[in-house]
Amino acid sequence: MALKLRYLPTARQVLTLTAFVGLFVALTLPNRLVWISPQAFVFLPLEFMVIGLLLLVPGRAGDLCRWVLTVLLGLAVLLRGSDLVTHEIFARPFNLVFDSNLLADGSRLLTGVLGDFAALAVGLMLAVAAGLLCWLAYVTLRRIQHCLRKAPRLAGAVLVTLLLVGISLDMSGWRRTGTFAWDQLVLHGQQTVFSVRDIRQFAAIVNEDEWSGRSGAGLFGRLQGKDVYIVFAESYGRALLEREPFADSVRATLSQAQSSLAADGVHMRSAFLTAPTVGGLSWLAHASALSGAWIDSETRYQSLVISQRATLNRLFRDAGWRTVAAMPAISLVWPEGGYYGYDKIYDAHNFGYQGLPFNWVTMPDQYVWSALHERERGDGIRRPVMAELALISSHAPWTPVAQLLPWEQVGDGRAFDIQAQSGLSPEEVWADVDSIRDHYRQSIEYMLQTLVSYVQEYGDEDLVVMVLGDHPAAPFITGDSEDKQVPVHLLAHDPAVIEAVADWQWQPGLLPDDDAPVWRMDRLRDQFIEAFSNRQQEGLQ
Template identity: 30%
Template sequence: MNRVMNLKASGTSALLRLVLPLLILNAVLTFGNDWPGIGVVLEPRLSVELLAGAVLLLLWTRWRGAVSLHVLSMLAGLVLSLVLLRYVEVTVPALLGRPVNLYWDGRHGWQVLRMATMDMPVWQLTGSGLLVLAGGALLFVLLRLQIVALSEGFRRCATSRGLVLALIAPVLFWFAQPWVGRDTRSLFAEPVSVAVYRAGTQLRDALAPGRSAALLGPSPVFSGNLNALGGVDVILIFSEAYGAVTFDDAEIAVSLQPSRQLLAQALSDSGRGVVSARVLSPTFGGASWLAHSALLSGIDTRDPGSYEVLLTTDRPTLVSHFAGHGYRTVALMPGLQRPWPEGAYYGFSRYADADAIGYPGPAFGYWRIPDQAALALLHAQELAQPVSGRSPRFVVFPTVSSHAPFRPVPPYVGDWDAVQGVSAYSPEMLDKALAEPVSWSDPLPAYLQSMRYSFEWLSRYMRERAASGSLIIVIGDHQPIAAVSGRGASWEVPVHVFSADAALLARFGRAGFRAGLGEDAALLGSMPDLTRILLSVFNDSSDESSDDRGDYSGGAPSPIQR
């Protein structure tokens, strides 16, 4: 009798000793992101991977005896890898608003790290690295202790059958989700292994063009003419991180209202009108090149594998279309600081990266060249001469000064000629900009500052430099990172068309654009849909009514919609 009671007490004690290591291991595999920061919060969910692994460990200890410390250390290393991968999996979407992509994020991850740490002193960078290594070592020791305790507890536990059932039942329920018809996301954390498999599948497709070729749909028809433009310069500006959140978020919209009024007044004073719309970007929070290629080619690049395949083809683009009608095509790419041979796909007449732009001034952080300086150099080199004495230009200009982490923000310089030189920015200007704090957890103040700068140089350019006949299209490449946009934000971006040609703006109006700077802009579809709209608007084959011009003046923006 006493022996039976002792065995039961021993089994109960062993069972209780399993609870703590299981809870600790479950916690490190199910934590979530402490949005909008980069910290973590514990979440009351179950880890399917832990439960399945615990069942296997239990069966092994019951059938084969004690597990060697070497094997248990290897298991601790595996769990540590899962913990680190989970941190990446929950943190990157919280900051960027999109899941991790091994192909693109792996290729450019070192640049993001360099950008985030370039202003850190060496001692601080070294100390942070050592702290991370020490934290990883301590976490490994903690995990190893829990796995050893779990293995020993399983070996001593006398109720193995009931324990196996208790551990495996939730795993079977998780696998049965498609058939039980219940949403179990509140009960289970998404397994890290599933995310790794998904990322691996994306990587496989990106590295195997044969698998991805089917992703490319038909290209738009580029057979039309450009006669509706009348041979004017066309400047396509991809405004970095300019998203629909600047309208949809009341706080951001109110903060940027004076800047939009400045732009509206500049358009009015220069005799231009404006129409606006919205489109869906193929990316969110980063990977701007997917937006550029989607609009220039008219191909859906939401899947990065499609983009990789696209660059290996000879499909037509807006660049080739304009070149075929006598335009000199120019790519002004201040954000590119290394060779980009893939860019040959577009076939620009001139390709100006950060080194070829000719900017002699000081570097404002990682992105070096202020947007105003890049535009001033473009104007002097390509646009200053009247179009009557040269071929018209088609310019593609992705901006950089509003790129995450939105610091440092260059100051606006009133002298557009001086901004092209060495001394346009004083040491005091540079020091002040570099002294502004960078925050990935609270980037909204910096984002607003960078967007005000964008509106200012654009407004001043429209008023003081831009040729009266030029057509200027400004489109956001993607929404800002989720730390600014918020969780669950749309992928919509604004599109603005500036022109003094009322008939041309009327053609945009018939395509769905609305007068003004976008407070009530309509969603016209995806960026490839916009490509087709542009081709249709630029082509003069349709019978247009000369009286249907509408009122597309810039005027003052209407009240912000809350």
């Protein structure tokens, strides 16, 4: 028995082995969840040997190397951990410059979904996890340094040999060796430098806009007398039309909608747009579509809203329309709203909704349509209205899912109270990805059904509606980490409206196929102006 115990590893040996394994994992950990598999760790990281050699440096120089390596290792793991999250939500790596606001945005979302205490608890857990990670990096490197220094010559010889072998394999094209951890750290550094340059360059060119100094004469002449609605549908992405478990049901909803609207004399055209964001940050999409500038970061957005660049809203106002915004998600002060050129902004507090919220969603889409119609499209002599709507019933947490009411019952919204208190809780829905996807799909179908019902109930020759997704849902919801495209639909009773956009080559109906045009979202403003303005008066050739 004593002989057997002699060969059991000591606690120090276990800690040393754990340190070497931990360093190996830290250097080979992928930065995307879909890449994490046993095969991902069949890899020879060249940084492993370089770190070991630097830890062998004697004296204070070696201690200094350990501290520098601790900072680099901790930062590398933190950034890759952040990449894991942002790839799942926004389909891109974490950006040190542009994503600093994500903590505040995430906190607000968690507060709305789970409550103040849960949001605070998650924040504290993240802070503790970051501190613990840095501490583990330090302890790991110190343990490895202590081990290597016991036999420095042997350790150095082994590390140099492994490094030479790894370099030879890498140069020969073998794909299971390299400097992945270092490469990712360098890429983040390069991205940071590029982002800072982008801020400066964009700020210098954002005011270069041919429309910012134009008068309203001739603008939108082909839409004279018509009410124009630009509708941003939350999380309405192309994947809903093409990927399961969404496509069959959503396509059936769109097909039925197309038939119903066509029977009522509505003409439709559809295509796709490439959004500047995925999974959130909806205001970047609004800004891109309405300003004609590519706004793919918070810093670009901040540069835009202090610029003189003309938005579609402001141009409509200059041409004689009353411009309004229906923004049910705005519950705080929104100083950026002044940039767009609205005559009136309806938000969560002044839209007259007296019903209960649907968790984070302050009011259901049907109320937004109904309240806007009552306030802006009622009977009597008035200016035509250009309205921007930001529908949010299809925003997470997607529970409870609203249901259509007869329009005459909508009133001040209290008729929705029973719906607002029904269904599963967010915690129950988000316990299973299949449940999340099912509720997400249902909320999208509700958004589409409400749109169709409104056009059928209140549409006429003087209503033009353009509906576009603001961005696709997060990749872990859609199952597609590369897709940034959203559907866009143009609806009008007046065939002249559709004739005006013949050059766009958008497809008839509400179901664009693989051959449908795909525009970047910032192209929409100028195409809209060209199509609907009087070319001779505005000098558009």
